[in-house]
Amino acid sequence: MEISHALLFVATVLPLICTPGPDMLFIASQALSGGAAAGLRATGGVCLGYVVHSLLVAAGVAAIISASPVLFEALRWFGVAYLAWLALQLIRAALRPGGLDLPRADTGGQLGRGFLTAFLNPKGMMIYFAILPQFIDHAAPVGPQALVLSAIFVALCGLVYAVLSFMLGALRQRGGFGDRRRRVVEGTAGALLVLAAGRLAMGTR
Numbered sequence: 001m002e003i004s005h006a007l008l009f010v011a012t013v014l015p016l017i018c019t020p021g022p023d024m025l026f027i028a029s030q031a032l033s034g035g036a037a038a039g040l041r042a043t044g045g046v047c048l049g050y051v052v053h054s055l056l057v058a059a060g061v062a063a064i065i066s067a068s069p070v071l072f073e074a075l076r077w078f079g080v081a082y083l084a085w086l087a088l089q090l091i092r093a094a095l096r097p098g099g100l101d102l103p104r105a106d107t108g109g110q111l112g113r114g115f116l117t118a119f120l121n122p123k124g125m126m127i128y129f130a131i132l133p134q135f136i137d138h139a140a141p142v143g144p145q146a147l148v149l150s151a152i153f154v155a156l157c158g159l160v161y162a163v164l165s166f167m168l169g170a171l172r173q174r175g176g177f178g179d180r181r182r183r184v185v186e187g188t189a190g191a192l193l194v195l196a197a198g199r200l201a202m203g204t205r
Contacts, residue, residue, distance in 0.1 A: 024161065027039050031168035043165055
């Protein structure tokens with residue numbers, strides 16, 4: 001795989017990883033209620049969930065999807081619609097006053113619940129089954145390329161969510177997440193998702 005393809009993949013998925021979704025909100029809830037250690041345990045669970053997705057890709061699921069033009073395009077436009085819908089929800093939330101509404105966490109089970117959150121996250125599924133196949137060179141073996149791209153995605157998730165855990169753990173000690181900051185975060189995330197949806201809609205196979 002060429003370095004340029006890997007860098008383009010990073011540039012495509014990093015905005016998706018950095019925008020709020022079920023996995024990020026779960027990790028945020030653990031870090032805010034239980035500190036950085038709880039957030040890191042949740043991060044480990046999320047990464048394990050995406051490792052399972054990686055194994056499915058390595059087993060040939062991505063190749064099957066990529067070999068079917070109709071299925072490939074259907075999944076791609078599903079991804080566009082999902083990103084546009086998520087962007088709309090975030091922008092609407094940014095326009096509403098009120099504090100950040102995060103689910104309350106208990107003291108245990110972050111690893112297992114993090115795993116389920118990632119495994120069932122439609123954003124993660126969309127990345128693996130609609131975005132990842134576009135960066136695979138079909139003139140070369142598909143399996144190794146899928147594993148490399150999957151490893152890049154999991155590593156980026158681990159890095160971003162670990163940083164988030166430390167930041168929110170520190171914020172928890174200093175006194176909270178105000179309305180103004182919440183609205184800026186959600187508005188910025190919505191704008192990034194609009195850009196990501198546009199790139200996916202204009203992408204070529």
